[in-house]
Amino acid sequence: MSTQAAPNPVALAARRLSVPAIAARKSSHEPIVMLTAYTARMAELLDAHCDILLVGDSLAQVVYGLPTTLPVSLDMMIAHGAAVVRGSSRALVVIDMPFGSYEEGPRQAFRSAARLLRETGAAAVKLEGGVEMAETISFLQRRGIPVMGHVGLTPQRVNVLGGYRARGQGNAEFSALMDDALAVADAGAFAIVVEAVIETLADSITQGVKCPTIGIGASVRCDGQVLVVDDMLGMFERTAKFVKPFDNLAERITRAAESYAASVRSRQFPEISHVYQAAAADRASSN
Known part of the structure; x- marks a missing residue:
C-alpha cells in the first residue's frame, strides 16, 4: 500500500469555540468578547475577533426598524441565525429565543430551542428572565441544549418594566436581581448576560455566580462584554449610555x-x- 500523501490535502477547518470553553473562562479570567451579528458577511468580518456571536433579537430595531423586540418571530431568528453560522467558523454562535417562544413552559421552550439549533447549526440559545425561568433553563440543559441567561434589563419585558431604565436601584430590586442571577446560574446556564444594572450589582453577580457574566451597561469587572454591533460601529446617532462607538460608520x-x-x-x-x-x-x- 502506498504511503504517498494526497497531492492536494484539504486543510482542516478551524474548530469553533465550545460552550465548555466559554464556561471555563470564569476560572481562566480571560475576558469574553461578544458582539451581535445578523448577516453572513458581518459574521465573517467579526469571527476572528469575537469569542461569541450573538444573533440577537435586537435585529428588530437594527435590521427591521421595529420599535421593540416583541414582534420578532422564530422564523426571523432562524433565517438570520443560519446566515451567521454560514459566515463564521471560529466563534460560538448563540441565538436569542424570541418573545413568546419559551415563556409558556419548559416543553414549549424545548420545541422552540430545538428548532433554532436544528435549522441554524448554532450551538446555544439565550433567553431572558430570572427565578421564573430557572425550571426552563434546567429542562433545556438536561436535554442537551446549552442556555445563556439574561438578567437585569430584559427588553422583552419592556411593557412590564415601564421603559429601558437601569436596574438594581434600591435594596429590594438589588436583592431580587441578585436572586435572579443565582437561580439562572444554579439552573445550569453556561453564561449570563447582565444588562443595564448598577455597577455594584454587576460586581456582586459576577462574584456570586459560578458561570461567566457578560456585561452590557454593567461593569468592567464582568467576565466579558457585549454590544450591539451597529452601536459599536457608530451607525446610530442616539444610543444608550453604555454604548461606546468605536467608529463612525454612519458618517x-x-x-x-x-x-x-x-x-x-x-x-x-x-x-x-x-x-x-x-x-x-x-x-x-x-x-
Whole structure:
C-alpha cells in the first residue's frame, strides 16, 4: 500500500469555540468578547475577533426598524441565525429565543430551542428572565441544549418594566436581581448576560455566580462584554449610555453615498475600466 500523501490535502477547518470553553473562562479570567451579528458577511468580518456571536433579537430595531423586540418571530431568528453560522467558523454562535417562544413552559421552550439549533447549526440559545425561568433553563440543559441567561434589563419585558431604565436601584430590586442571577446560574446556564444594572450589582453577580457574566451597561469587572454591533460601529446617532462607538460608520457611509451620487449625476461613473468592451476580433468583424 502506498504511503504517498494526497497531492492536494484539504486543510482542516478551524474548530469553533465550545460552550465548555466559554464556561471555563470564569476560572481562566480571560475576558469574553461578544458582539451581535445578523448577516453572513458581518459574521465573517467579526469571527476572528469575537469569542461569541450573538444573533440577537435586537435585529428588530437594527435590521427591521421595529420599535421593540416583541414582534420578532422564530422564523426571523432562524433565517438570520443560519446566515451567521454560514459566515463564521471560529466563534460560538448563540441565538436569542424570541418573545413568546419559551415563556409558556419548559416543553414549549424545548420545541422552540430545538428548532433554532436544528435549522441554524448554532450551538446555544439565550433567553431572558430570572427565578421564573430557572425550571426552563434546567429542562433545556438536561436535554442537551446549552442556555445563556439574561438578567437585569430584559427588553422583552419592556411593557412590564415601564421603559429601558437601569436596574438594581434600591435594596429590594438589588436583592431580587441578585436572586435572579443565582437561580439562572444554579439552573445550569453556561453564561449570563447582565444588562443595564448598577455597577455594584454587576460586581456582586459576577462574584456570586459560578458561570461567566457578560456585561452590557454593567461593569468592567464582568467576565466579558457585549454590544450591539451597529452601536459599536457608530451607525446610530442616539444610543444608550453604555454604548461606546468605536467608529463612525454612519458618517462614512453617508460620505460614500454622496460621492457615488455625485459621480453618477455628473456621468463620471462608470469609467472605462468599469464597463465591458467587445473583443478586438468582434470589433474588426463589425467594421
